[in-house]
């Protein structure tokens with residue numbers, strides 16, 4: 001093999017770490033790595049989920065399970081009025097002036113918000129502490145010894161080391177995830193049974209181990225070959241590898257956790273309505289790229305998102321959304337998602353994230369050198385390219401990502417706000433009273449997700465990747481360039 005090909009291979013593999021670590025850690029990068037966006041399912045407790053989108057562990061009150069085929073009052077595109085519209089259907093069309101929660105939900109939403117905040121602060125440090133213990137107790141060097149004794153082939157060593165290391169890292173986090181699951185089940189936000197929950201964890205562990213093996217093998221190959229510039233090659237490789245994962249995620253990873261079917265086969269009327277919004281934007285998203293997801297098997301909350309890239313790009317609408325919202329409300333949610341698509345938020349987000357990673361990897365490289373110089377003897381690490389040093393790189397990266405959270409979340413909130421504006425513009429003229437319909441959508445999302453009715457601004461600034469729903473409702477009700485004779489910004 002030529003030298004150049006070797007380097008290319010190593011670069012490609014090592015960049016995968018950039019995917020694996022954030023995926024296994026906290027939110028922030030998750031949105032871009034999963035390349036999905038949710039309109040309302042904002043924050044809460046996502047950090048504890050193995051698979052952000054699948055289990056989205058947020059909040060949702062139990063709504064009427066009756067199929068909410070809602071009345072067509074608001075919109076001529078809506079489905080036919082059901083024979084007996086249920087209570088929820090009327091509820092969902094009440095005029096909204098600000099974000100409010102019924103008394104019983106208010107206290108629960110506040111409680112969830114507090115827990116979510118504590119977890120967001122506590123979890124990264126708990127993870128760093130776990131890594132420190134794995135080093136201090138000599139586990140990392142033991143895993144390396146076993147891996148090296150088992151085989152002389154580097155890739156086999158990487159597989160053995162990363163399986164053991166990832167098990168030691170994720171198992172102590174399982175009780176926290178279980179507690180969160182218990183809490184969300186108690187609040188009726190999640191209905192997934194324990195056996196299914198546990199099975200999801202096993203699958204997640206399996207996926208992380210495969211990706212981890214490749215990433216770790218690549219990383220150490222880069223360190224061995226270029227002790228001074230490995231951080232740069234690692235960063236460079238993270239670009240194609242991240243793109244690759246965004247591409248295969250909806251095709252290979254998402255179906256491991258949820259069932260996807262063509263939206264057309266579940267709700268052809270909705271597809272027709274969506275096509276009208278798509279045409280309004282001058283776009284073409286064929287019905288084959290619109291998917292229905294069976295979320296109601298696991299959760300009660302609602303969601304829709306855009307995912308994938310190139311040939312795998314698609315729009316996904318959860319069945320819970322179709323049940324709990326009217327067609328005009330779904331159109332707004334869809335318009336928001338289209339905003340991300342049209343305004344190029346996935347490539348822009350990736351670009352900004354890669355710029356940030358460039359800086360973080362360099363700082364991480366410098367810091368890890370210092371830590372290894374001081375501690376390698378105590379932790380029985382032979383050199384920077386020793387498998388046993390992995391927890392050092394992981395811990396430093398987690399710490400840096402935590403510090404950078406306000407940056408990534410600030411960018412995310414900005415994109416979300418733009419998508420809200422786009423959703424308002426693209427449904428204007430298609431949906432009568434589109435600002436009010438958008439406000440209703442947010443109210444439903446907030447109620448179902450039990451979004452905090454009075455969040456702390458500092459907390460939003462640091463930890464939230466979506467703007468507060470109260471602010472989004474206010475904006476939806478106030479935004480109206482048309483009445484002022486101005487031209488809308490995105491949809492002319």
Ligand SMILES: [Zn+2]
Pocket residue numbers: 037038039336337340416419
């Ligand atoms: Zn969004």
